[in-house]
Amino acid sequence: MTDAARFEAFVREFQDMVFATAVRLLGREAEAEDVAQTVFMRAFERFAEIGSSPSAAGWLKTVTTNLCLNHLSRYRARWQFFSELDRDGEPLGLGTRLSMVASAAENLELAERRQRLERALRRLPDHQRVPLVLFHFEDMGYQAIADALDISLAKVKSDIHRGRDALKQELSIGSR
Amino acid sequence: MDPADLERLLDRELKQLPRPHAPRTLLPRVLAATIDRADSPALTGWFTWPRTWQIGSVAAVALLIATAWMFMVAPPRPVTNIARTAGETATIMRALWQVLLQPVATYVLALGVTLALACAAAWAAFEVALGGASQR
Numbered sequence: 542m543t544d545a546a547r548f549e550a551f552v553r554e555f556q557d558m559v560f561a562t563a564v565r566l567l568g569r570e571a572e573a574e575d576v577a578q579t580v581f582m583r584a585f586e587r588f589a590e591i592g593s594s595p596s597a598a599g600w601l602k603t604v605t606t607n608l609c610l611n612h613l614s615r616y617r618a619r620w621q622f623f624s625e626l627d628r629d630g631e632p633l634g635l636g637t638r639l640s641m642v643a644s645a646a647e648n649l650e651l652a653e654r655r656q657r658l659e660r661a662l663r664r665l666p667d668h669q670r671v672p673l674v675l676f677h678f679e680d681m682g683y684q685a686i687a688d689a690l691d692i693s694l695a696k697v698k699s700d701i702h703r704g705r706d707a708l709k710q711e712l713s714i715g716s717r
Numbered sequence: 718m719d720p721a722d723l724e725r726l727l728d729r730e731l732k733q734l735p736r737p738h739a740p741r742t743l744l745p746r747v748l749a750a751t752i753d754r755a756d757s758p759a760l761t762g763w764f765t766w767p768r769t770w771q772i773g774s775v776a777a778v779a780l781l782i783a784t785a786w787m788f789m790v791a792p793p794r795p796v797t798n799i800a801r802t803a804g805e806t807a808t809i810m811r812a813l814w815q816v817l818l819q820p821v822a823t824y825v826l827a828l829g830v831t832l833a834l835a836c837a838a839a840w841a842a843f844e845v846a847l848g849g850a851s852q853r
Binding site for chain 1: 720732733735742746
């Protein structure tokens with residue numbers, strides 16, 4: 542197998558993981574795709590090292606998380622609330638919708654609830670969504686999140702608490 | 718609901734969410750970008766350059782250093798001639814400046830400033846005179 546073919550297989554294997562991490566941290570598919578491309582270009586530069594490494598997935602997750610946090614701090618006011626208000630009703634991407642449809646075939650109600658939850662998660666303001674995603678999807682502790690975001694531990698806890706409250710409302714609406 | 722219960726419930730719900738799929742455009746974008754990158758090896762790190770580029774760059778740097786060293790230690794005759802001529806010209810120019818120009822430079826500068834001020838004053842007076850005439 543040539544290097545190009547190996548790299549293509551590598552991207553195919555990890556693209557969903559990288560994109561999922563990015564889209565949940567950033568909340569927007571277009572920006573997540575840009576970040577995912579940058580992540581894979583970094584991987585391409587070091588492909589001789591990480592191409593066959595068992596820690597490739599961990600390396601990709603770390604780079605994705607760091608790039609997303611950099612992106613948020615550079616291109617958006619990270620904890621700005623009002624920038625998020627215009628995203629109500631933003632449709633999910635085709636890939637996400639296809640996966641939702643597949644789930645719906647098995648259990649429509651469950652799939653709809655999950656879709657609502659995914660939407661609600663992405664609609665959360667940055668300052669609530671980012672620590673929430675780091676906590677629940679990346680398994681980071683409160684202190685590690687505070688360190689990564691350079692904010693106080695109390696703010697991390699309060700933002701996560703508010704984010705959970707917002708998501709709880711979505712779940713309770715769905716269970717009616 | 719108790720916060721700990723809510724945390725557990727949400728953790729379970731969130732982890733059960735299906736993983737979003739990467740858009741179909743991502744793979745072609747990445748592959749196209751890698752092709753572009755491969756076409757311009759100068760943009761990547763030296764260690765990722767092709768072997769011939771690496772050897773060529775090392776040879777070029779070595780040649781540059783050797784040439785600079787040769788010029789510093791034993792410059793060729795044309796270079797020393799040019800340097801000597803430039804040095805002699807500079808000495809003559811410095812002597813001319815010190816003997817002929819430097820003694821009168823202050824006076825010339827003062828005269829220039831005075832003439833400029835006089836011209837400015839004359840022009841202002843001229844404008845006032847013209848302005849007054851036109852207003853009549």
